[in-house]
Amino acid sequence: MKSDSNLEKVLAAGHFAVTGELGPPRGANLQAIKDKAAHLKGMVDAVNVTDNQTAVVRMASWAVSLVLREMGMEPNYQMVCRDRNRLAMQSDILGAAALGINTMLCLSGDHPSFGDHPQAANVHDIDSIQQLQMVTTMRDQGRFMGGAEIDTPPRMFVGAAANPFGDPFELRVLRLGKKVAAGADFIQTQCIYNMERFAEYMRQAVDMGLTEKTKLLAGVTPLKSAGMARYMAKKVPGMDVPDEVVKRIADQPKEKQAEEGIKLLCEQIEQLREMPGVAGIHLMAIEWEHRVPEIVERAGLLPRPQV
Amino acid sequence: MITAERKPMEEIFHSVEPYGKILLVGCNECVTVCHAGGRKEVAMLASALRMGRLKQGAPLTVDEMTLERQCDPEYAEELALVVDQYDAVCSMACGCGVQTVAERYQGLPVLPMVNTEFMGSSEKNGVWAERCAGCGNCVLGLTGGICPIARCSKRIFNGPCGGSSKGKCEISPDVDCAWQLIWDRLKQLGQTELYSQIMAPKDWRSARDGGPRRIVREDMAI
Numbered sequence: 001m002k003s004d005s006n007l008e009k010v011l012a013a014g015h016f017a018v019t020g021e022l023g024p025p026r027g028a029n030l031q032a033i034k035d036k037a038a039h040l041k042g043m044v045d046a047v048n049v050t051d052n053q054t055a056v057v058r059m060a061s062w063a064v065s066l067v068l069r070e071m072g073m074e075p076n077y078q079m080v081c082r083d084r085n086r087l088a089m090q091s092d093i094l095g096a097a098a099l100g101i102n103t104m105l106c107l108s109g110d111h112p113s114f115g116d117h118p119q120a121a122n123v124h125d126i127d128s129i130q131q132l133q134m135v136t137t138m139r140d141q142g143r144f145m146g147g148a149e150i151d152t153p154p155r156m157f158v159g160a161a162a163n164p165f166g167d168p169f170e171l172r173v174l175r176l177g178k179k180v181a182a183g184a185d186f187i188q189t190q191c192i193y194n195m196e197r198f199a200e201y202m203r204q205a206v207d208m209g210l211t212e213k214t215k216l217l218a219g220v221t222p223l224k225s226a227g228m229a230r231y232m233a234k235k236v237p238g239m240d241v242p243d244e245v246v247k248r249i250a251d252q253p254k255e256k257q258a259e260e261g262i263k264l265l266c267e268q269i270e271q272l273r274e275m276p277g278v279a280g281i282h283l284m285a286i287e288w289e290h291r292v293p294e295i296v297e298r299a300g301l302l303p304r305p306q307v
Numbered sequence: 308m309i310t311a312e313r314k315p316m317e318e319i320f321h322s323v324e325p326y327g328k329i330l331l332v333g334c335n336e337c338v339t340v341c342h343a344g345g346r347k348e349v350a351m352l353a354s355a356l357r358m359g360r361l362k363q364g365a366p367l368t369v370d371e372m373t374l375e376r377q378c379d380p381e382y383a384e385e386l387a388l389v390v391d392q393y394d395a396v397c398s399m400a401c402g403c404g405v406q407t408v409a410e411r412y413q414g415l416p417v418l419p420m421v422n423t424e425f426m427g428s429s430e431k432n433g434v435w436a437e438r439c440a441g442c443g444n445c446v447l448g449l450t451g452g453i454c455p456i457a458r459c460s461k462r463i464f465n466g467p468c469g470g471s472s473k474g475k476c477e478i479s480p481d482v483d484c485a486w487q488l489i490w491d492r493l494k495q496l497g498q499t500e501l502y503s504q505i506m507a508p509k510d511w512r513s514a515r516d517g518g519p520r521r522i523v524r525e526d527m528a529i
Binding site: 086114124134167175 | 486
């Protein structure tokens with residue numbers, strides 16, 4: 001084992017993994033974290049803790065990760081390249097590892113123009129692929145990026161994100177290959193709604209042998225309403241929501257749309273479980289943490305394995 | 308070239324408020340090409356300042372001059388004969404020109420009249436776009452002649468990020484995705500194998516992060 005990560009153990013044992021997500025609060029509100037996290041406890045194998053997602057300031061992802069750790073959960077500590085240079089990243093990784101964070105995710109980060117501090121400088125000292133190399137070098141060779149030896153290397157199970165639906169499509173699997181070559185132990189994808197296109201992506205990934213070298217978790221997000229479906233389809237960069245998906249939700253009366261969203265999600269999970277190369281799902285129930293127990297139950301994903 | 312845009316008039320009026328007689332100095336190089344601070348723009352700004360101040364009841368004397376190259380001390384020297392007559396020099400050159408003049412005439416306020424923007428080229432009449440970030444270690448040979456540092460919003464070396472959509476960047480439909488352009492060109496050149504190699508982290512010492520930069524050419528020293 002490369003780490004003490006629960007996610008690593010679940011995947012290594014061949015279980016179909018389930019990860020969840022928790023957005024830190026916009027304030028120093030410890031209780032808010034605990035309330036959200038309580039819904040996820042025992043329901044998922046690891047919880048992604050987002051790092052100033054959509055470039056909006058929130059509590060530090062390492063701090064929230066520690067709260068989850070103390071609650072006996074496995075945080076997946078997200079770190080974006082937008083806000084930190086290589087010095088800050090490496091020192092944060094050491095601190096996180098020392099305090100029991102075993103899993104992390106390397107990301108570019110949304111551009112500051114989307115967020116609440118569009119005036120901010122954009123760091124991007126290294127990119128997310130170089131960041132993956134940095135973490136695996138720290139862990140496996142016990143060396144900092146600058147070359148110096150690390151006294152006690154951080155034992156991180158390290159992942160990356162992939163968007164199967166960004167353009168150009170032909171580059172998507174090639175870029176996934178670069179992330180695998182950079183040492184990604186696992187991959188979590190952007191939310192999938194276009195199952196056909198995702199299946200094609202997976203065929204290519206499997207053909208290239210990538211799913212033998214990394215564990216790929218397919219990203220899913222329940223659609224809570226027709227409004228949300230339309231928003232995802234039109235406003236979120238790099239998202240592919242087919243018209244028939246939007247229609248399926250919108251055809252329901254308002255009070256039944258959330259239920260239809262969960263039904264659709266369960267069908268998707270069913271399909272994903274059968275899809276070659278898919279090692280699990282990453283369930284991003286955005287501000288819907290309280291529905292996660294019901295969703296994983298109905299999708300037949302409980303109980304979560306004890307490894 | 309270095310591109311620039313004239314500052315907003317309100318800011319300009321505010322900055323010249325304390326003065327009664329100024330020398331407005333243009334530059335015949337980049338800022339002339341991008342229509343920000345050449346002879347023509349000097350004349351236009353000079354008239355606007357004179358009229359505006361007249362309206363305010365505080366007339367301003369504005370004399371005009373345009374140097375061949377304001378960032379060159381040799382040409383900045385041309386101001387020496389007249390500069391004593393003025394309360395301030397207002398420069399319409401890029402930041403390099405402003406500083407060259409300020410360095411030469413230490414006792415005189417030298418005010419910028421333009422905002423220096425970026426190193427770019429002209430896409431079409433009236434449109435300039437950023438092309439070079441001056442990072443000090445050119446990678447264009449590996450990226451199909453399109454710079455990921457200057458042209459990717461996240462200066463990603465191993466792009467594109469997940470926000471690339473239909474050839475455009477996530478920040479705006481008006482911004483091309485640099486990595487889409489890079490990929491298209493690599494395909495055209497038959498160099499797609501370059502994409503599969505991971506580009507190493509940048510040594511930013513060659514860029515601004517290594518501190519202010521200088522080029523010293525011993526062979527040119529007189």
